[in-house]
Amino acid sequence: MSNLDTLESDLLTAIEGAQNETSLEDVRVHALGKKGKISEQMKTLGKMTPEERQVMGPALNGLKAKITDAISARKSVLAEAALEARLASEKVDVTLPLRPSPAETGRIHPVSQVVDELTAIFADMGFSIAEGPDIETDELNFTALNFPEGHPAREMHDTFFFNEKEDGERLLLRTHTSPVQIRTMRTQEPPIRVIIPGRTYRCDSDQTHTPMFHQVEGLVIDKESHFGHLKWVLREFCKAFFEVDDIKMRFRPSFFPFTEPSMELDIQCDRSGGEVKIGQGDDWLEILGCGMVHPNVIRNCGLDPDVYQGFAWGMGIDRIAMLKYGMPDLRAFFDADVRWIQHYGFRPLDLPTLFGGLSS
């Protein structure tokens, strides 16, 4: 028996001492292989007396099982250690900075974003988006809009002209989006509810004027819309656009050839700080011009002004963008400076909606 005890002890020591799977396999072969120590002992059983066998059989089997278990246990320990070692060697510095994803670095220009905001607001009030060409006729830009020939009001527009054609016609760059009012009324049956965003041009250039800028125009034509509706539409627009619960506003009588009565709208603002804050303070800021569509304009579109009526308004998109988002200089809108676009632009997936908020 003492032989077996010694063998067991030797083998267990060898198993514990195995530092990797190869040496453990060597131990296994040394113990349990065909010519292994235990296998050799097993072979001696046949030559034993039944009595001896009765004792040695279970003892050897027990030893074999114990050694097998020990090898298996050691194998698990070694595998675990090997995995640990591999993992340790695979470690990387996860603080390394990534390249920003393109969707994070791309930007939408504020003018586009504000047009999308306007669209969200006015689509909810049943308006669609009308558009027209930048190169216009004198008739659509002025005459049909009730600007008399030679009237000082025409001069205030600082118009860009093209060269006169052989037939005497002289095209121009539209000075406002209002010619699209005419185009819309001449092609579409009332009731009409449209907003008209687009590029407009005047030959003027300084800190607050650029030769090209953006306007948005609104037009409602039906048989009952009056100035009270106009006031409501503009109030709801201002609240929604500037994202304030309430806003003080005042309508002042003014003059535009294509509206009668004509008004300008001032909204409450605070100029005390570095930038203009809308919806607070007790200063006024002129934001748009509006009025009831002039009977002559309605007539010029082939409609009877005693039957049809409605209102229109117009404002600068760049300007309301500046008021809402705080850009100080209009000229930078058209300079394509990536630093400016990165700073004032909007993320590609931030599509303004009424249900999710226009800006967030």
Next chain:
Amino acid sequence: MKFTLSWLKEHLETDASLEEIVERLTMIGLEVEEVTNRADRLKPFRIAKVLEAEQHPNADRLRVLKVDTGEGDPIQIVCGAPNARAGLVGVLGKPGDYIPGLDVTLSVGKIRDVESFGMMCSERELELSEEHDGIIDLPEDAPVGVNYAEWAGLDEPVIEIGLTPNRPDCTGVYGIARDLAAAGLGKLKERSHEQIRGSYPCPVDVTLDFGDTKPLCKAFGLRMVKGVKNGPSPQWLQDRLTAIGLRPINILVDITNYITFDQGRPLHVFDADKVHGNLVVRRGKEGESIDGLNAKSYELDDSVCVISDDNNVESLGGILGGEPSGCTEETVNVLIESALWDEDGIAATGRKLGVHTDARYRFERGVDPDYMMPGLEYATRMVLDLCGGEASQAIQTGTVPENNNIIDFPYSEIKRLSGVEVAQAEANLALKSLGFWISGSGDTVKVAAPSWRPDIEGKADLVEEVVRILGLDRVPFTPLPRTGTVSQKVLTTGQIRRSRARRALAARGFNEAVTWSFISKEQAELFGGGAPDLALANPISPELSDMRPSLMPGLLVAAQRNADRGFGDVALFEVGQIFQNDTPEDQKMVTAGVRRGTAKLQGAGRHWSGASDNVDVFDAKADAEAALAAIGAPVEKLQVYTDAPTTFHPGRSGCLKLGPKNTLAVFGEIHPRTLAALDIEGPIVAFEIYLDALPQPKSKGGRSKGALNASHLMPVRRDFAFLVGKDVNAETLLKAARGAEKNLITDVTLFDIYQGQGVPEDQKSVAIDVLLQPRQKTLTDEEIDAISKKIIANVEKSTGGTLRG
């Protein structure tokens, strides 16, 4: 239009405060732009008296003054004014005071070794006038030590309103007072001008001679006053004029300027002794010219209305008087003119000659025709009062047009257009107080507009007057009825495409730019534009002269601008209009983008994970395809052509087309010659997508996407490598492979291109991976072999290549 508070109160009896007046002016449409007070800036300046004036020891032209400031010891001042003398009472500025006309703050100075403790000011230094020949010389009894501005009556608010072009009646203070009175802010002091009986016939006659052309003068009133004594105007008149920024000249001229601003009625005065013979009002002639009172000379022609005497043109009628016949302090006999000019003629002449005067401003807007002769009487009265003399009888030539603008006005129109309920009596009161006449009774009345309101045309104008005077605040906010319960889609296909292209490109790392719609002629020509019909007649600069034929030049130049600022790796795009000609149909919506430097999709510049290469044609192609996919183009059907415009690198550019004639996009690296012409540096690539060229989407029967046909059988992959000619397009090879067995081949990927050792010089090796998707049953080896053979045969046939062994 500027006026002082006291001037207004000359026509308006009111207890209202300045604040109330300003608020009400704005709320009735006479928007107050600014209220200023000259005294604010002149607060520190006090009246002081020169006690002694000694010659400066070291300078011939300077004097050393001892000045009594009204308190303490006299102070010493060095002064260079020629009129500085002992006994002069003037205006003193002390160290620390800001001199507005010089834009400096005074300090104690030493002038040629003599200390000076202040300065005696001239009018120009205090911005009171242009006078700078000497220091201010006040009457001897002016109180020393008293605040000068207060004593001189300068402490008065000056109100400036931004007048809209429809209100000529408010180009005079009287008209403004009338509007305020109508709005309930006081009582108008009605004007009335006595008719002056002349003691002799006017010695100069006037004829209007326009032949059979359109008369540019409707009527003309004239009178002589002989024996006047002209000279500087009395202080009150000078003060009125300087307060609103006008320069007093002499009494006769100042009277015309005063009435221009007081009544909105411009007048002219001729020195009768410089007028030869009678006056003719007529069109100018080629070759004639006039030296104006503004010291400028103008060449005339027959579009211009002039007043001439027997010798010369003496005046640009209604715009500008002539210098030779102008009134000076020596004038003894004066002719006063009050005429009525054709508004369009005035506007056209003013524009043509580039003359802006207070007279033109009023006449082109339309002055009150009925006030022509009263205005002449008013001026005559002032001349007689201020200059003495003897008036002739007044003569009138031409006809003052009759005012017969009568409008049928249903009161219901107020509610219809404004939405506010107004009682008839209230409406009547508002209109009458503005000078309208109302006759009749019942629901519709006849309303006549006063002669000074040429802007009143119809019912809507009357509604405006009523609502304006009663206050726009009375109009209730009225919700616009909803058109349906749920908002409908409102965008057109074009609008949706632009929005999608925009956000798809921004999601690829592009920054959206907005560049000018006009570019230089050179740039336009480079990109196929620059036609005469798209060139502006009056561009603001040569850089912005021609409508753009493409967005690319603007973006390329913008990218370079960024590079010049130190940001060379930029990706910019724009969505906007280009112009093929001047018709609305050929203004097209496009989107274009440029990538410069290493601004690739995954990022720009160096990075630990791998540095970005320079941008190349495939970056531009990928952007174009992505944007086309975003707007719903059938990307799998797009064909790549290599006939891109010549602005691109001929071997590194292409077009994406639907059929040979419908180009949806162009892309590529920019031609070195284009870079040189634009004066920019690469590497730079660009693309442009013609959003309108994509056919309208077919309206589908429904929104269903159909059943998913996902096979349960394992797909099979097979690789092939072909040796083909170097110039064989990949697209040709791929198309041949795809077409070999359309039902089974679901994808072909080109995964390797190799040229070099083992491949003949004029050939390349192209390796593809073909994905076969069995539908009914698993493919047998024989079936797969058969398909492989078909693929090989197809590719070999269409490319002339061979399977690489």
